[in-house]
Amino acid sequence: MPGCFKQTVFAFIAALSFASFILILVAMGTQKWMMAKILCKTGAELVNATDPELVKFMGELYYGLFGGGKMRQCGLGGRHSRFTIFPHLVKKLNTSLHVVIILFLCVAFSFALVSLGFCILNILKVPYRAIKGPGGIALWNVLAGSFAVLAVSSFMAAVELHNLTERIANFREHVFQFVILEEQYQHCFWLCVASATIHGVNLLLVAVSLIHFPTLKTKPEEANVTAEDIMY
Template identity: 75%
Template sequence: MGIPKWMTGKILCKTGADLVNATDPELVKFIGEIYYGLFRGGKIRQCGLGGRRSKFTIFPHMVKKLNTGLHVMIIIFLCVAIFFSLVSFGFCILNAIKVPYRAINGPAGACLWNFLAGGFVVLAVTSFMAAVKLHQLTERIANFRENIFRFVILEERFEDCFWICVASATAHAVNLLLIAISGIHFPKIKTKTEEVNVTAEDIMY
């Protein structure tokens, strides 16, 4: 959650490019980079005078410019998902060393905790995608404290931390599938035994 590798992208300094009427070959001098996470990030500004690095933090300053409620909800969803994942892991260990005797400890309980943990991860991932795609999160961050220059997003892509959350939700779904499969009672295959004929000679022997 704390690593600033949720989103990366390329930003164009539109104001600088418009001032010099830059064409395609010259636009390279006005294209910078941006990366950010839930708490911090950074960008490289390219406005025709070379790259200038800057770092920023989401809290407490930038949160006023973003959709505060949505951003805080993402963090809360992930914290709750981590809590339920730990609870699920604890009960899985309990089930492994002890015979389940309650629904909250047995297969039904394992399904419940995995469903809750995976559900909150899905909510967090969906909320983050909504913040990026619907609320222009990258563009708002790129233009934070920019009074003269205006930046336009050319490209943005989800990075490792985002895909780890997606993989986590997938793992919980696989757990639910494995629990469901383990509850199926498959018919046992019995081998046919040959009938033994006992004769009088066998008895005497």
């Protein structure tokens, strides 16, 4: 059974692993990964709108992994609409990349739970000889953090390289064409970044748990032997 110091460190790692699991679940369930300002290019060109008039053709768009919403303005006031990624919109996107992002996040929070379980087992007892102690905990945190980083990187690639926001903005738009004026990552995206950072912190804590602090030993008192003790 590990000492009191290691138990404390493992308990802290377990709490962080559970926090990482919750962060990923919240990020996947909330549709606030990206916010963008969109311009109805077709409407602005039809009326030859100048800079002060372009405000009437600017709308907003937000989306996540499974859906989002859009407020479109084409000169006649704003119109709000909601959409879902599955099953129709995903066909207009890079389907394989979008599915891979979701799979990476699922694997990441699964390994976060495994890390939590092994921390608890290491607090109580050593679970398995092959992956016992800090080495096993470090392994699961490396895997969980790596898949979270892969998910975040894949989402950024979809946005920057595959024009994800523009494709979503022009979904089911047969008359008007929308262009992206501004994009900004929202809190759900940063929750996944925080989850990956947590596993990096866990690796540092695992390294701390390997530190062996010197134990203070009391010096035994020397016995005073007298002549009377020898006689008796």
